[in-house]
Amino acid sequence: MDNPSTSVTPLLPGMAGMALVGGSVTVSNALVGAPLLTAQAIRYVAATAILLAMARPARARLSWPRGREWLWLTGLAITGLVLFNVAVVQGVAHAEPAVIAVAVAAVPVLLGVVGPLLEGRRPSRQVLLAAPAVMAGAVLVAGTGRTDATGVAWAALTLACEAAFTLLAVPVLRRHSPWGVSVHATWLGGALLAVSALPLEGPTAAGELSGAQWAAIGYLALLVTAVAFVLWYSTVRAVGAGRAGLLTGVVPLSAAAVGAATGTAMPGPSVWLGIALVIAGLIGGLRPRAVPGGEITDTGGRATPAKSAASQGTR
Numbered sequence: 001m002d003n004p005s006t007s008v009t010p011l012l013p014g015m016a017g018m019a020l021v022g023g024s025v026t027v028s029n030a031l032v033g034a035p036l037l038t039a040q041a042i043r044y045v046a047a048t049a050i051l052l053a054m055a056r057p058a059r060a061r062l063s064w065p066r067g068r069e070w071l072w073l074t075g076l077a078i079t080g081l082v083l084f085n086v087a088v089v090q091g092v093a094h095a096e097p098a099v100i101a102v103a104v105a106a107v108p109v110l111l112g113v114v115g116p117l118l119e120g121r122r123p124s125r126q127v128l129l130a131a132p133a134v135m136a137g138a139v140l141v142a143g144t145g146r147t148d149a150t151g152v153a154w155a156a157l158t159l160a161c162e163a164a165f166t167l168l169a170v171p172v173l174r175r176h177s178p179w180g181v182s183v184h185a186t187w188l189g190g191a192l193l194a195v196s197a198l199p200l201e202g203p204t205a206a207g208e209l210s211g212a213q214w215a216a217i218g219y220l221a222l223l224v225t226a227v228a229f230v231l232w233y234s235t236v237r238a239v240g241a242g243r244a245g246l247l248t249g250v251v252p253l254s255a256a257a258v259g260a261a262t263g264t265a266m267p268g269p270s271v272w273l274g275i276a277l278v279i280a281g282l283i284g285g286l287r288p289r290a291v292p293g294g295e296i297t298d299t300g301g302r303a304t305p306a307k308s309a310a311s312q313g314t315r
Contacts, residue, residue, distance in 0.1 A: 011247065014235025017228040018250035024224045030216035037197035038205040040085055043217045044190030047225035051183045054226065060179035065172075072172050073184045080165030081189035082196070087161055091154030108134045108245045108281075110163045115241025118170045127242045130284040134249040137277030162248075166241050169233060178233035186225060249281060 031039055055062055065073055108131040116123045169181050176184065197205060209217070236244045 010238035011235055011244075013231035014239075014244050014247045015250055017231035017235070018247050020223050020228040020231075022250060024220060027216045027219050027224075030212050034209055034213050035197070035201040035205040036085065036089055037193050038201050039209065039213065039217055040081075041190050041193035041197050042206065043221045043225060044081065044186045044193060046218065046221035047229075048183060048187040048190060050222055050226040051179065051186060051230070055179050055183070058179065060177060062180050062183055063176060065176070065184060069172050069176070072168050073181070074188055076165065076168040076181075077185050077188035077192060079161045080168065081185060082192050084158065084161035084165065087154050087158040091151055091158055107159065107162050107248050110159070111166060111245030111248075112242040114163070114167055115170065115245060118167060119240055121240070124242060126284070127246065130246060130281045133277050133281030133284065134246050137249060137273075137279075137281060166232075166236055166245065169236065170241055173233060173237045178230045178237060181233050182226070182229035185229065246281065 052062075054060075109128075112127045112131045113123050169185075173181055232244075235247065
């Protein structure tokens with residue numbers, strides 16, 4: 001069995017999860033003009049059904065929340081799912097999409113500090129030194145843009161919600177496992193979005209969705225929600241929120257790769273520089289750290305929008 005202190009194996013699920021989020025750019029574009037709350041509610045309800053169907057063959061034990069766990073999981077659903085999507089959409093109405101992406105690029109720094117504290121440890125200096133490089137690279141990949149004071153406020157809320165998606169899961173991951181946290185987050189998020197959608201978009205909003213939009217919702221529910229959530233929380237539980245947080249830098253890399261592969265957005269010089277910075281930060285922050293005596297230890301220590309809910313991938 002691989003030693004988690006000397007192996008990259010525990011990082012692979014998180015990398016794959018973030019790649020799925022970043023790679024959802026093209027699919028998310030299909031939801032432009034769709035009733036947002038209704039589409040997202042359907043997505044999370046469908047993701048819950050998919051997770052429940054996959055949990056049995058995966059032999060995942062699912063437990064009903066108790067006591068304070070309801071607060072952590074409900075807070076995760078409200079901030080990391082519901083408010084996150086609202087903040088992204090409202091934010092791009094007042095700011096260029098890249099501004100929202102740049103705000104989320106600060107997530108590794110926030111998780112590198114707060115994550116270890118929630119886990120009862122001191123922040124890793126190695127992670128804290130690597131996080132700014134990942135952040136700077138993500139800023140170069142996403143670019144910068146115009147905004148106003150309202151746009152800045154929405155960007156700040158987006159950052160907080162993105163961080164909450166990981167941080168609020170930390171206290172419940174041990175008992176509920178990545179599967180349990182994912183299931184409870186999606187059904188709670190789906191229920192909250194459905195309740196919000198009925199008065200705001202009406203009970204017939206689902207009928208406005210086109211065939212392509214239904215297909216996009218299905219893809220997002222399966223890969224970008226059900227699969228990516230379990231992969232992400234698996235890495236968070238294995239290596240800690242601070243260290244896993246560096247992997248959010250994979251999102252803009254994946255988005256840029258998809259753009260290049262489809263010919264919709266060929267990377268320019270600044271994007272290539274950003275990619276190099278992200279890779280350097282990931283290598284520096286995720287490599288095992290040598291300590292006196294020759295022993296190797298783990299640094300310890302967790303989506304994003306990219307450009308918008310419709311152009312950079314959604315959680």
